[in-house]
Amino acid sequence: MITFSKPTVEQFFRTYVITNFSVSNDEKKLIFSANLNGKMNLWAMDLPDTYPYLFAHHDESNSFIKIDPENRYVLAGFDKDGDENHQIYAIANEGGLPQPLITGDPSEKFFLSHLSEDGQRIYYMTSEGNPSFLNTRVRNLEDNSDEIIHVGEVSPTNLTAVSDDEKKFVYLRSFANTYVTGFVKVGNETYSLTPDPNKVHVTFEPVFVDETIYFVTDYDSEYSYVAKFDLNTKEFSQVLSIDNESINSLEWDKTNKLFYLLTENGVQDNLYKYNLSSEKLEKLSTPVDVIEKVQVVKSGSVYILGRSATIPHNIFQSADGSGWEQLTNNRVLGLSTEDMVEPDVVSYKSFDGMEIEALLFKAKPENDNGHTIFWPHGGPQASERKFFRSMFQCFLNRGYTIFAPNFRGSTGYGSSFVKLVEQDWGEGPRLDCVAAIEWLFENNITDREKLFLVGGSYGGYMALLLHGRHAEYFKAVVDIFGPSDLFTFVNSVPAHWKPIMDRWLGDPERDKERFIKDSPVTYLDGMVKPMLVIQGAKDPRVVKEESDQIVEKLTAEGREVEYLLLEDEGHGFSKKENEIRVYSRMLEFLEKHQG
Numbered sequence: 001m002i003t004f005s006k007p008t009v010e011q012f013f014r015t016y017v018i019t020n021f022s023v024s025n026d027e028k029k030l031i032f033s034a035n036l037n038g039k040m041n042l043w044a045m046d047l048p049d050t051y052p053y054l055f056a057h058h059d060e061s062n063s064f065i066k067i068d069p070e071n072r073y074v075l076a077g078f079d080k081d082g083d084e085n086h087q088i089y090a091i092a093n094e095g096g097l098p099q100p101l102i103t104g105d106p107s108e109k110f111f112l113s114h115l116s117e118d119g120q121r122i123y124y125m126t127s128e129g130n131p132s133f134l135n136t137r138v139r140n141l142e143d144n145s146d147e148i149i150h151v152g153e154v155s156p157t158n159l160t161a162v163s164d165d166e167k168k169f170v171y172l173r174s175f176a177n178t179y180v181t182g183f184v185k186v187g188n189e190t191y192s193l194t195p196d197p198n199k200v201h202v203t204f205e206p207v208f209v210d211e212t213i214y215f216v217t218d219y220d221s222e223y224s225y226v227a228k229f230d231l232n233t234k235e236f237s238q239v240l241s242i243d244n245e246s247i248n249s250l251e252w253d254k255t256n257k258l259f260y261l262l263t264e265n266g267v268q269d270n271l272y273k274y275n276l277s278s279e280k281l282e283k284l285s286t287p288v289d290v291i292e293k294v295q296v297v298k299s300g301s302v303y304i305l306g307r308s309a310t311i312p313h314n315i316f317q318s319a320d321g322s323g324w325e326q327l328t329n330n331r332v333l334g335l336s337t338e339d340m341v342e343p344d345v346v347s348y349k350s351f352d353g354m355e356i357e358a359l360l361f362k363a364k365p366e367n368d369n370g371h372t373i374f375w376p377h378g379g380p381q382a383s384e385r386k387f388f389r390s391m392f393q394c395f396l397n398r399g400y401t402i403f404a405p406n407f408r409g410s411t412g413y414g415s416s417f418v419k420l421v422e423q424d425w426g427e428g429p430r431l432d433c434v435a436a437i438e439w440l441f442e443n444n445i446t447d448r449e450k451l452f453l454v455g456g457s458y459g460g461y462m463a464l465l466l467h468g469r470h471a472e473y474f475k476a477v478v479d480i481f482g483p484s485d486l487f488t489f490v491n492s493v494p495a496h497w498k499p500i501m502d503r504w505l506g507d508p509e510r511d512k513e514r515f516i517k518d519s520p521v522t523y524l525d526g527m528v529k530p531m532l533v534i535q536g537a538k539d540p541r542v543v544k545e546e547s548d549q550i551v552e553k554l555t556a557e558g559r560e561v562e563y564l565l566l567e568d569e570g571h572g573f574s575k576k577e578n579e580i581r582v583y584s585r586m587l588e589f590l591e592k593h594q595g
C-alpha cells in the first residue's frame, strides 16, 4: 500500500486567511480579501456560484471593502507592506486594478467612514493635517468637491454613523481602549449619547433607526449592553443586556426590524437575534466559535466570517440566522478537523487568588514530543480565543503542547478585568503568567525542563520580560515584534495612538520608576537563554528599533540571539512565503533547543 509522510509545515501554512468580506445589496456579488494567491488581494464570487475569482489585484493588506449600492464601483482600502497607512481606492464593478481615489502622501492615512445611500458621497477620516486627532471629510463623486465636516480635537475622533438624510452624525472619541465617548452632531448642536461623558465607559456601534440612535456601551456596567439615545427627547436609556456577556457588535436588519448581536463570552462568541418590537431575544447556533464580521443585507439574509480552533476562516450565509450554508471552502491542506487539536478551557488561581481562564491545546499522544510552548497573547487588551492559528496547529502536529492564558487585561471577562493591565503592563499580567507556569508543573502537564516561551507583540514584550526575570523556567524564547523598552516604545507608536498612551501604558516622566521596572531591557543580565527575534521592518505599532536594540544589546553581551527581519511586512505576516519562512524558522529554532 502507499504510505504518506507526516504533514509538513508547508501544509499548515498553505491555509488562507480571509480578513474581510462584503456582499452587494442584490446578493449577486460577494467580495472578500484573502491571500489565496500568496499575497492579500480581493476575490469575488458571483452568488449563488461559489467559485472564487481574482477581483482586484494589488498585493497589499485590505482595511475595508464597500460595494456601491447601485453596483457601479467598489471602494477598498489598502496600505503598503504592512505600514497601516491605508488609503482609499476605487475598483470597477467588474474588477481590475484598484485606482487611487482618496489618497495623499504615502505617510498619511485615509479611513472610510460611510458611503451615502445613493453611492455619491464618501465620508472619510484622515490623518492629513491632524495626525493625532484626525479630521472628517466628505468627497462628492458628482462634482469631485471635498470638504471638511469635522476637525478632531482632544483625542482621536471617528465618524461612525451617518443618518439616512445625512444631517446627523455620530462621532466617537477615544481616550483609551476602555474609554470611548460618543456624541451626535445635529446642525450646530452636539449631544453626548451617554449621560456623563466624563465617566469612564465605552460607546461604540451606533446605528440610526428613525429618530433613535442604538449603540453599545458599558456605561455604569461591568458588561457592555445595548442602549439608545432618543433624538427627540435627548434621553439615554438601556435597551438590552445579557448576563455575563459583553455585547460587541450590533447589525441592523432594516427589513425585519431586528438586530443581530454578537457577544464575547471568554474564549468564544455568541450570536443573538433581537426583535425590536416583540423584544424577543433568540440565541442562534453558529458554525464557528469566533465571528469576526456580520453583515445583514436588504433581503434579511445574514453573512458571517469566522473561525474555530480547527476550522480556518470561512464565510457562511443564512436566510434568517438559523441554518448556515458554508460559501467558502478554506481548509488545511490534506488534514481533517479530527487531525487537529481542539483546546480545553481551563482555569487556575493566580498569585492574588484571581481566577484566570486559559486555553490548553494538548498534543495528541501519537505526536507528543513532551515539550510545551507558553504563549502570552498580544494586545494586551485582546484575548486568546478558540480560533484557528495555522502556527498552533502546525506546532501541535509536531508534538508541542500549547498553553495560552488570558491574564488580567484580557477582553471577554468584563470591564474591570480588562482595565487591570492599564498602567500595569509588567507586574499583574506577568505574575499571572508565572502562576500559570507553576500550575502547568503542578498538574503534570509540563515537565520543568521542557518549556518554551513564544509571544507576539504585547506577547513578545511579555516573552522578553519573563525571559529577563524568570529565565530559569525556559529552554529558549521567541519574541515576535515585542516592545523591549517602554521609554522608546511610548514615543514611537502611531500618532493617533499617542493621546491614549497615558491611560494605556503611562507617562514616561511621571511613571519613570515603573517604566524602568517593567521594561525588558532592564533585565538584560537575566536573558541567558537562546533567543529568536522576529520583526517586520514596516511595523508602525512596534517599530523595528524595538527589536534592533534588544538584539544589539544581547549580541554585544555575547548571548545566543538569532534575528529574522522581514523587509516587506508590518505588524504581522501577510505574505504566504514570509509566513512559511517565519514559522519554519521558529520550528527549526525550537527543535534545535529541545536538547
Ligand SMILES: CC(=O)N[C@@H](C)C(=O)N[C@@H](C)C(=O)N[C@@H](C)C(=O)O
Residues within 6 Å of the ligand: 177, 378, 379, 380, 381, 456, 457, 458, 459, 497, 500, 504, 541, 542
Ligand atoms: C483602538 C486601538 O487600536 N488601540 C490600540 C492602542 C491598541 O490597543 N492596539 C493593539 C491592538 C495593538 O496593536 N497592540 C500591540 C502592542 C499588540 O499587538 O500587542
